[in-house]
Amino acid sequence: MKTFQLEGTPRTEIGKKAAKAIRKEEMIPAVLYGGESTIHFNVTKDAVRKLIYTPEIFIVDLTIGDKKTKAIIKDLQFHPVTDAVLHIDFLEVFDNKPIVMEVPVVLDGFAEGVKAGGKLSLEMRKLKVKAVYSAIPEKLNINIDKLGLGKTMQVGALHFEGLEIMNAKNAVVCAVKLTRAARGAAAKGN
Structure with missing residues (x-):
């Protein structure tokens, strides 16, 4: 499977208000699940464009702050009218755990x-x-x-x-x- 390099910036504020503010800055709120803790972060729209709008599948080499991990896209949320990406859920993958x-x-x-x-x-x-x-x-x-x-x-x-x-x-x-x-x-x- 192909790999995709992606960098995210960690965020401390979570919730609707914080997500709305992030989207105004042309960023997409994202969450990484599956590890020892859930990590909330932001990614730029340009960074994920080639990851989302393709028929191919990828393993994402995700760098959030100083943490590096491998993940897959688990879920995407799109705006019902504009079709803009509202939110991305990533799932951390491990060598021995099936996905x-x-x-x-x-x-x-x-x-x-x-x-x-x-x-x-x-x-x-x-x-x-x-x-x-x-x-x-x-x-x-x-x-x-x-x-x-x-x-x-x-x-x-x-x-x-x-x-x-x-x-x-x-x-x-x-x-x-x-x-x-x-x-x-x-x-x-x-």
Whole structure:
């Protein structure tokens, strides 16, 4: 997994009033959970832009004052109208403790159903996995060569070494849907 360098400044005042004042200074209030204590800090909007607005996942090398730690983004809060980032929650990660994280899905291959005139549809862009952070890949590659016309690939059919998939087993990851042209060709063939 890729790493991202981020520096934060510790803050002593917490609460709505303090958070509002921080946002007026073009900063984002953030909290680090998971360690021996909860740490409140601020980060600049420019510093986190490339971390938030990307489909990729990162381990964050976080420096808050004189404390250095590894973390992941656990939660983001956006303004309902302006879409500005209001708050970021980070989770400290350890080498021996498993974490739950959403990993992007990438479809590999050329499905048989697409060759027959169907349309490939990716239903789940990310899958929720549980593992130690060092075992989590940047993306989950799924081979769809054998996926036929009108068939689906469900979460229960997938297996990745060292990862536990947390999504429902019957959830559809991708499907090859029948198009009108494929239905017409099938009707003419009968």
